[in-house]
Amino acid sequence: MAMCSSFCPQIPHHLRCRGTPINPFSLSARTFSSYISNSSSQATEKPARVGFLGIGIMGSPMAQNLIKAGCDLTVWNRTKNKCDPLISLGAKYKSSPEEVAASCDVTFAMLADPRSAMDVAFGKCGAASGMGPGKGYVDVSTVDGPTSKLISEHIKSTGALFLEAPVSGSKKPAEDGQLIFLTAGDKYLYEKVAPLLDIMGKSRFYLGDIGNGAAMKLVVNMIMGSMMASFSEGLLLSEKVGLDPKVLVEVVSQGAISAPMYSTKGPSMIQSLYPTAFPLKHQQKDLRLALGLAESVSQPIPIAAAANELYKVAKSKGLSDEDFSAVIEALKAKSQHSPNDQ
Numbered sequence: 079m080a081m082c083s084s085f086c087p088q089i090p091h092h093l094r095c096r097g098t099p100i101n102p103f104s105l106s107a108r109t110f111s112s113y114i115s116n117s118s119s120q121a122t123e124k125p126a127r128v129g130f131l132g133i134g135i136m137g138s139p140m141a142q143n144l145i146k147a148g149c150d151l152t153v154w155n156r157t158k159n160k161c162d163p164l165i166s167l168g169a170k171y172k173s174s175p176e177e178v179a180a181s182c183d184v185t186f187a188m189l190a191d192p193r194s195a196m197d198v199a200f201g202k203c204g205a206a207s208g209m210g211p212g213k214g215y216v217d218v219s220t221v222d223g224p225t226s227k228l229i230s231e232h233i234k235s236t237g238a239l240f241l242e243a244p245v246s247g248s249k250k251p252a253e254d255g256q257l258i259f260l261t262a263g264d265k266y267l268y269e270k271v272a273p274l275l276d277i278m279g280k281s282r283f284y285l286g287d288i289g290n291g292a293a294m295k296l297v298v299n300m301i302m303g304s305m306m307a308s309f310s311e312g313l314l315l316s317e318k319v320g321l322d323p324k325v326l327v328e329v330v331s332q333g334a335i336s337a338p339m340y341s342t343k344g345p346s347m348i349q350s351l352y353p354t355a356f357p358l359k360h361q362q363k364d365l366r367l368a369l370g371l372a373e374s375v376s377q378p379i380p381i382a383a384a385a386n387e388l389y390k391v392a393k394s395k396g397l398s399d400e401d402f403s404a405v406i407e408a409l410k411a412k413s414q415h416s417p418n419d420q
């Protein structure tokens with residue numbers, strides 16, 4: 079368990095065995111009382127009833143890890159057939175977010191963007207209609223602070239608790255239970271869902287008031303979006319001046335600007351392949367939201383603003399559902415010129 083914040087309960091790694099969701103906090107909460115905290119043996123009781131809304135690239139492996147850990151999981155997705163593999167693994171299915179929330183102690187939501195996060199949380203048959211005292215709602219989608227605050231207000235007006243908990247880490251870390259949770263909101267709920275976060279992630283940060291988790295996530299993804307745009311420029315420039323971009327990837331990997339993202343995505347970018355882990359449309363959404371965040375405090379972010387334009391060009395070229403590394407295609411288009419150009 080990585081060091082998170084002074085508020086963060088430190089759980090020794092040996093207490094985080096797969097299939098044994100064990101955490102000392104589980105003893106105190108009534109709604110979560112079915113957790114056991116026996117660090118020396120396998121869990122003999124099932125965890126509390128957990129809901130999961132939004133079974134996309136991220137939601138699917140996160141939900142799967144909860145099932146594998148023995149959680150009593152109920153799922154919902156707008157496109158129902160994406161729930162089928164989870165149902166095969168033992169998940170229950172309900173036909174609306176309201177029904178999931180009504181039947182669960184804590185409900186997670188992993189939705190595409192602010193609009194869908196709000197619709198699912200408090201739209202027609204939304205989760206809020208099924209919430210009430212003793213329940214918790216944990217939104218792990220990447221949204222902006224104002225959206226998160228609105229969702230929080232709707233959930234809390236029912237008497238339930240709310241935690242925002244966007245994640246750093248992509249498809250593979252989600253599959254491997256290695257996500258990083260950036261949480262804010264009700265501290266009590268944070269402590270109660272810690273065992274569930276520890277099933278899906280490798281670390282968690284508690285950042286205080288609602289909006290802080292969203293802001294942290296947007297800052298991280300703003301940096302990531304600019305890094306990928308810059309890396310794309312480097313790959314194309316190296317090739318144009320007669321260098322082997324594969325060697326560039328190797329050189330970068332050995333130096334101070336080394337990043338797993340470059341080593342992982344560089345080789346496929348060189349082949350113009352963009353297998354989707356993080357959809358480009360979501361990266362552009364995050365840059366857009368980061369620009370709004372910066373605007374709200376009059377902070378100039380010109381690099382991110384330029385990167386955002388590039389992702390918009392990539393979207394206009396039909397690359398929304400490709401991996402965000404496909405942003406390189408926007409630069410290829412830009413750099414095309416006639417042989418007569420100087």
Ligand SMILES: NC(=O)C1=CN([C@@H]2O[C@H](COP(=O)(O)OP(=O)(O)OC[C@H]3O[C@@H](n4cnc5c(N)ncnc54)[C@H](OP(=O)(O)O)[C@@H]3O)[C@@H](O)[C@H]2O)C=CC1
Pocket residue numbers: 131132133134135136137155156157160188189190191193194197198218219220221245246247248249355356357360361
């Ligand atoms: N992929 C990644 O690497 C990461 C993504 N994120 C963030 O996580 C969130 C989910 O991402 P990801 O799983 O990749 O995205 P996907 O596009 O794969 O999944 C989006 C989910 O939102 C649902 N959805 C979209 N619109 C609506 C709507 N109007 N009403 C109800 N449900 C809707 C989709 O349902 P349906 O199946 O019906 O379309 C799907 O379940 C995003 O906020 C993203 O920014 C965070 C970290 C990493």
Ligand SMILES: O=CCCC(=O)O
Pocket residue numbers: 220245246247248299356
């Ligand atoms: O929001 C997406 C983040 C992807 C990552 O952290 O690798």
